[in-house]
Amino acid sequence: MKKPQPYKDEEIYSILEEPVKQWFKEKYKTFTPPQRYAIMEIHKRNNVLISSPTGSGKTLAAFLAIINELIKLSHKGKLENRVYAIYVSPLRSLNNDVKKNLETPLKEIKEKAKELNYYIGDIRIAVRTSDTKESEKAKMLKQPPHILITTPESLAIILSTKKFREHIKKVEFVVVDEIHALAESKRGTHLALSLERLNYLTNFVRIGLSATIHPLEEVAKFLFGYENGKPREGYIIDVSFEKPIEIQVYSPVDDIIYSSQEELMRNLYKFIGEQLKKYRTILIFTNTRHGAESVAYHLKKAFPDLEKYIAVHHSSLSREERLEIEEKLKRGELRIVCTSTSLELGIDIGTIDLVIQIGSPKSVNRALQRIGRAGHRLDEKSKGILIGLDRDELLENTIIKYSADNRRLDRIHIPTNALDVLAQHIVGMGLEKEWDLKEAYNLIRNAYPYRNLSWDDYINTIKYLAGEYTKLEHKKVYAKIILRDNKFKTKGSVRAIYFMNIGTIPEETKIAVYTLDNKRIGYVEEEFVEKLVKGDIFVLAGKTYEFLYSKGNKIYVRPVKGVNPTIPHWFSEMLPLSYDLAIEIQKFREEIAKKLEREPLD
Structure with missing residues (x-):
């Protein structure tokens, strides 16, 4: 990797079309570190991996050369009716953010182009996910977006x-x-297979x-893939520690071992x-959705004057609820938002002054990612406080701070040779055309996670999908x-099964929660609903609701001011302790044990 x-600045400006150049100069004055490294390499058609903090202009670093290319083609009348660029993100909510963040500069550049009498035609951007309506998908078939x-x-x-x-086909x-x-x-x-x-x-x-x-070299190989058994070339742009970060570790009580739970929680709030x-x-980050709801509920009780300025954001809330919280955050209308993992990634939420992590984030990388949400601009310090609620969390947080301060990050572990994922893609590939076994094998081994896939494992997966091992027709x-x-x-009859079961996200049995005026609040689990009886009060989206009745996969509630409400639990919420952090904790415990042997406490 290079x-x-x-x-x-002059070198970058030299490749930009006049309206793009003038727009950028007026709006931003100069380029941020990731932009200074990336824009020219993307323009030269080189693969790049950019590692940089929140607020460093990553999105524009990735897209400015692409937007410039589309504008140049449009100006020359050569922009075709096809997809030129694909943006892939793990979060649907991030996709809507990016669409807005691309449409705004395009609109402003077009206005600048009008002033310069520089023609720019229609450059289309569209989102296509499971949320996209069928009518919109049909429209994309006739008129595809230039950026998908x-x-x-x-x-x-x-x-x-x-x-x-x-x-x-020509992206x-x-x-x-x-x-x-x-x-x-x-x-x-x-x-990687896609x-x-x-x-x-x-x-x-x-x-x-x-x-x-860490290590970026591994992630670059994952992104760039392999060609003829060797990693593809590309550039690694690492400006991840350009932004100052300040981490504190805090215990709510002086004696964390013998203090009561009541004293601990009272001091926390x-x-x-x-x-x-x-x-x-x-x-405020917690490690579970239950924790986020609990902290928000108790904060509202502790500070009733701030009740309407305290909110919750997590993946079991409806899209409408989450968007409302994100917009309020952007407008600076909220004082506290409690979340689990849903605001960890780069959704635009405006300016955050402080991040508090309750409990251990279980990983150095996750701690840096979460604390990095504070201080939106590159020159602003990201401030975070890690709060331990028992001795193990306090120890973990201390070692996380030490590791982060010394740039000792968790090593990433990329899964290899996952045969369940391979089976999905073999079925997907077979829907495209008839494949020669060797040709398909070579394609699969170009994906970094499958670079060492054995012929035997591949053929056994093929035979399994062909039904040679399963006599389960009955x-x-x-x-x-x-x-x-x-x-x-692939058999034609399998197409619908493939599309309905694609992916690796485990399916949850969700029960939607609605108010009587048919407003969807969020989702709870079936197991929780089974225990509800009429009149029960529970918390969701930081508010208390009374359960009225259930109908199909929905329950209906009404808002109430409840005393001692139940807080729902959601399945599979525990975060795993990272391997490298676990090793560091064990080393520290061993060191302390030896020290105590040499110098026993009185």
């Missing part, structure tokens, strides 16, 4: 959709945002945007109240592909 050199914004799962569907695949750029959140999971493995399937149609520039992650006097807007389990003469294709 390390690029920063470019001077999507998720890993929707990209895989597009690759197996014959009509829309025609529009991406020139793919931007993968929040790549650090994808690479360590099977969602990332899924995306990128290679897309690369089979056409070569394109790969652009990755990441928060602080008192401490948060003291921070409210110093800071305008505070983002249970309605049938072969998915047809294997004949060293070639395979």
Whole structure:
């Protein structure tokens, strides 16, 4: 992997079209560090991985050269009716943000172009995810966007959709945002195969945007993939420690071992109240949705005057509720927002003055990602406080602070040879065309997670999908592909099954919560609903509701002021302790144990 050199302003301006150049000069004056490194390399059609903090202009670093190219083509009358760039993000909410963040500069550049008598035609941007209406998808078929914004799962569907695949056959750029959140999971493995399937149609520039992650070389290999058994070339742009960060570790009590739970929680909310006097807007992270609801509820009780300025944001709230909270945050109308993981990634939420983490974030990288949400501009210090509620959390937080201060990050672990994900893509590939076994194998091994995939594992997966091991027709389990003469294709009847089951996100049985005027608040789990009886009061979205009745997969409630309400639990909420942090904790415990042996306490 190559390390690029920063470019001077004049060098970057020299490749920009006149309205783009003048717009940028008037709006931003100068380029941020990631922009200084990335824009020229993307313009030269080089692969790049950008690691930089929140507020450093990552999105523009990735897109300015692309927007400039589209404007140049439009000006010359050469802009075709096809997709030129694909933006992939793990979050649907981030997709809507990016659409706005691209449409605004395009609109402003067009206004500047009018002043200069410089023609720019219609440059289209569209979002295509599972939320997109069928009518909008149909419209995209006739008039495809020049920039397509999507998720890993929707990209895989597009690759197996014959009509829309025609529009991406000559795509020139793919931007993968929040790549650090994808690479360590099977969602990332899924995306890596999709990128290679897309690369089979056409070569394109790969652009990755990441928060602080280690080692970047591994993530770059994951993004760029392999060609003929060797990693593809590209540039790593690391400006992740350009932004100052300040981490404090705090215990609400002097004696964390023998203090009562009541004293601990009383002091916790008192401490948060003291921070409210110093800071305008505070983002509080907990490790669970239950924790976020609980903290918000108790803060409202402790500070009734601030009740309407305290909110909750997590993945089990309705899209409408989440968007409302995000907009209020941007407008500076909230003092505290309690969240679990939903605001961890780069959704635009305006200016946050302080981040408080209640409990241990379980990872150095996650701590930096969360605290990095404070201090929106690059020159502003990100301030965070890690609060331990027991001795283990206090110890973990102390070691996290020490590691972060010394730039000792958790090492990323990328899953390899996941055969369940492989099986999905073999079925998806077989929907495109009939594949030669060797040709498909070579394509799959170009994806970094499958670089060492053995022929035996590959063939066994193929045979399994062809039904050679399963005689389960009596249970309605049938072969998915047809294997004949060293070639395979997918059965036509499997298409609907594939589209309905694509991806690696585990399905949750969700019960929607509605008010009597049919406003959706969010979701709770079936197990929680089974225990509810009429008149029960529970908390959701930081408010208390009375359960009235259930109907199908919905329950109906009315807002009430409740005393001692129940706070729902959601399944699979615990965060794992990172491997490297666990090693550091064990080393520290061992060191202290030896010290105590040498110098026993009185």
